[in-house]
Amino acid sequence: MSETISPLAPSKYPKMPAVEGVRIATAEAGIKYKNRTDLLTMVFDPGTTVAGVFTRSKCPSAPVDFCRDNLSGGRARVLVVNSGNANAFTGKKGSESTAATGKAAADAAGCTPGDVFLASTGVIGEPLDAGRFSHLLSGMVKDARPDLWTEAAKAIMTTDTYPKVATATVKLGDGEVTLNGIAKGAGMIAPDMATMLSFIATDAPIDASVLQELLSKGVGPTFNAVTVDSDTSTSDTLLLFATGAAAKRGVAPITQPGDARLAPFKRALNKILKNLALQVVRDGEGARKQVEVTVTGAKSARSAKRIALAIANSPLVKTAVAGEDANWGRVVMAVGKSGEPADRDLLSIWFGDNRLAHNGERDPGYSEEQTSAYMKRDEIVIRADIGIGRGKATVWTCDLTKEYVAINGDYRS
Amino acid sequence: MSETISPLAPSKYPKMPAVEGVRIATAEAGIKYKNRTDLLTMVFDPGTTVAGVFTRSKCPSAPVDFCRDNLSGGRARVLVVNSGNANAFTGKKGSESTAATGKAAADAAGCTPGDVFLASTGVIGEPLDAGRFSHLLSGMVKDARPDLWTEAAKAIMTTDTYPKVATATVKLGDGEVTLNGIAKGAGMIAPDMATMLSFIATDAPIDASVLQELLSKGVGPTFNAVTVDSDTSTSDTLLLFATGAAAKRGVAPITQPGDARLAPFKRALNKILKNLALQVVRDGEGARKQVEVTVTGAKSARSAKRIALAIANSPLVKTAVAGEDANWGRVVMAVGKSGEPADRDLLSIWFGDNRLAHNGERDPGYSEEQTSAYMKRDEIVIRADIGIGRGKATVWTCDLTKEYVAINGDYRS
Known part of the structure; x- marks a missing residue:
């Protein structure tokens, strides 16, 4: 976090509503930064589906490998993100660290490691000792609350000068659903300080395959159309979670990408993707315009x-x-x-x-x-x-x- | 030309010998700069062969088009280079300007416009009025002298902080030949101030096709292996002239690229290409290392x-x-x-x-x-x-x- 806020920062931040089925906790693990949060946990209700897109780097970080493996399951119960260390270019130690964190998070949330998603941002090439923060996870899962979206955005900042959040409420069939998103990133990459991470969650009941199609199409003209310095991170990660909690309020599940009811949701998702991507550009390192x-x-x-x-x-x-x-x-x-x-x-x-x-x-x-x-x-x-x-x-x-x-x-x- | 010389400038400059068959003149045409030379003319003896490589830009300057057309003839009698205006992105006016300069230079040197080569560096998009300097050419051709290589390097500078020259004398068959080169360029491109130009001349008697093969191979690990800012000029031009004057001293002409006598010449040429290319990098805009x-x-x-x-x-x-x-x-x-x-x-x-x-x-x-x-x-x-x-x-x-x-x-x- 920087002392000086970008002149292009938003003049006001939206009040972030809760997303039913999502609970959030942040903590000061002291991984690198002092006197600030650097650990984020998001807990999702059973039945949450997930989609993801990742860096195209040929040298991806260990958490990117971990998420790619788990994405095929299409299910998520918990997300753990740390700032201060990217766990990138850390060899076997890197995958040992993600395995240990995955197990600790699964134990804390009462799920399998296949339902865990991880992201790390910060210095590259420095082994990330999971023991520094894995003991915090069970308390975080227990204490997690629905109303901490802005705090979540703050915990994942590195050289960012402001937290990046966006929200939308939109009709889906006969009901309404909410989409909340957070992002970080100030250079397209700066391995020891910045990388692009973004996490979006909705209470809409949408199948994982449909979610993935929406996300893969949505990133082209948004996150894949922004560049600060042409440098691509080892760690870029964008995950979209759908808890399906709105089904309890009578929103019928979406199982086909061609479902006509999806149109407003798709527009809202694309708007959030563009909004967050532009916030990343507007917080580009040293940016004035x-x-x-x-x-x-x-x-x-x-x-x-x-x-x-x-x-x-x-x-x-x-x-x-x-x-x-x-x-x-x-x-x-x-x-x-x-x-x-x-x-x-x-x-x-x-x-x-x-x-x-x-x-x-x-x-x-x-x-x-x-x-x-x-x-x-x-x-x-x-x-x-x-x-x-x-x-x-x-x-x-x-x-x-x-x-x-x-x-x-x-x-x- | 800058007030401050790059800290990476050479600690001493070589004394440039004459190249038999080449005469040089510079002038203050006042195209853009004041109180400095901005026009260079090199006059070559009849029989001079030429090879060239140019920018890969899809938006090349008018002089690049002009040189590409003339290169097929393989013969050169005169080179005219100006600094201060790149004659790039100047549409029909651009080709009118090169045609007028080509004609004036041909008249001055007593040759056809097909034996003329042109290069321009400086501001882009500004029409270059050939009338500003074409009247100077006949006087320059008449007064041209063999010993002005460093002056030649100075006349083509834009944001360069020092003139770039290199020379070698090398055995070719039973005799000795000289290679002299000059270059300019401080960004790989900065259309309104810098662009990479280089001109090399030798008195060796070498066929144009052989010369072209040597040059095309030579640029790969030299001029095409340097980058200041990844930006490619509209105007990059590298020309190699061989007057053949050494034939009068008994050096037998080279007509085949496989000729074994070429080996030392090729090494010397590649060394000069690398030397000049590195001088360009070392004068990169703002470069300290x-x-x-x-x-x-x-x-x-x-x-x-x-x-x-x-x-x-x-x-x-x-x-x-x-x-x-x-x-x-x-x-x-x-x-x-x-x-x-x-x-x-x-x-x-x-x-x-x-x-x-x-x-x-x-x-x-x-x-x-x-x-x-x-x-x-x-x-x-x-x-x-x-x-x-x-x-x-x-x-x-x-x-x-x-x-x-x-x-x-x-x-x-």
Whole structure:
């Protein structure tokens, strides 16, 4: 946790309701941080289903391996998350630690280790001694309460400057269900301090396979469309739990992804995913501005996303935004370096509503003064039209400031 | 040109000899900069052959298009380079400008426009008025002298903090030939100020097709193995000219790439390419440290190079080096994000001779103190052994400092 809160932090936080079937506890285990919570336990009622998506890293952390193994069961009873140590690149000790934590959590919740989910964030390469916190789990499970969502978001923070929460209540068939989500992450990755974790829970009764389809589709234009520094974590984990408690209130279970009753739920889930993903970007290390990059007219949607990410990850584009400089030449450069089909002489570029380049040349009608005024905003929208097709994509990033270098250039010690 | 010279600048510069058949002139055309030279002309004797490699950008500059067209002829009589304006993303005006410059240079040198080569570096998207300097060309061609190589290197600088020159004299068959090279570039690209240009000339008598083969092979482990910020220029141009003047001294012409007499020449050329490429890295915007990244044990050489570039381009690795922090966890992250085949539990990582990680875990014998002392050096060597094959590659980069952000975050104006 940082002393200085990001200038892009939300001006107010939502009051988080309870999600029926979910109880929460946090604790100060002293794994690395002092005088703050660093351990989170979420307890789910029997019958809770689960879906997950994880980092694509070829060097995933031990908890990622553990969750992937358990996901096939589709059931969850307890989630344990610690901050301060990522349990990544810890070899055999890493899997011994997840096994020990899994057993302790299962004993505490009265379930099998296959119903346990784990996540860790913090320093990489440092063995995580499960004995430091496993004795706390049975007390946490016993004392867990439904109303601690914001506390949960705080316990998983590392270099985050504010807790990230989102909530929605939505109609599902004849009843109403609640969705609550929390997230952390301040660089897309910074192995010794930040990584992207997010946990969402709902009382909706939805089969695990349906839940997984919703989540896998939902992450494409949300969590998989944000980038702080192009660096991918060993530990990125996003889990979605559905307790099914709303069934007791007469909400009929959903067992098919095509079920028409799902539409509002799906929209609400996608909105929460986008909300949390953007909160991560807005808390990007050193970020002063949010940058939305939209590419239109590409050969395909896939090609559009690659071009958009080339723009969003370009250090030269990001430093230009930090300097409030409408340097559209760097956008041309990033389109060119993406390797995707493009025709220089059909390219157009906008910053906000200001068209700076058109048909492969500087736009003759472009006003430097107006664009410079636009660049002073907190939220910058860059659009590039490639002019050769109908492919479209939007991604989000933040600017690259001296503070990013300062935060990440400090000694680990 | 910057007021502050990079701390990694050479402690001394070589005295550049003449290359028989090459004459040089520079001028102050006032294209953008004041009180400095910004125009370079190199005049080559009749019979000079040429080879070239260019940016892979899909949005190349007008001079890149011009050179690509002329390269098929394999002959060169004159090279014109300006700094201050890249003539990139300038549409039809861009090709009109290169045509006009090509014609003026051809008239001045008494050749056809097909024997002219052009390069421009500087601001992007700004039309380049050939009339600003084309009237100077005939005088420059007339006054050109053989001994102005360092002046040539100075005239093409943008954000470079020092001129980049290299020279070698080497045996070719029964005689000796000279190779001289110059380069500029301080970001891999920064369209309104930096781009990578390099020009090499020799008096060796070598056919254009042989020259092209030598150059295309030579750039892989040299110019194509350096990265400052992962951003690829619209304008990168590397040209190699061979005047053949040494034939008059009895050096027999080389017409076959397999000619055994070529071996020492090839080594000398590759050394000059590497020397100039490293000078570009060492003058990377804001650079304080040179970083060499070697990947061994990858599935293939191609895979090794991709992993090495993932490490070298990672903002988190580069900021760690800037902070003199042996943060090997970020190297694990970069290996993981490269998408290339890797096995976390076989991975080993060294900083210099210090092995920090071995077989998927922190090396128990690793000394924090010794490694911290190592990180204070100007030149840092990072090695990652993937442990699954025999693929090997080395790339070079520099650290990412607050000065990089400052240089690139300033207003264009």
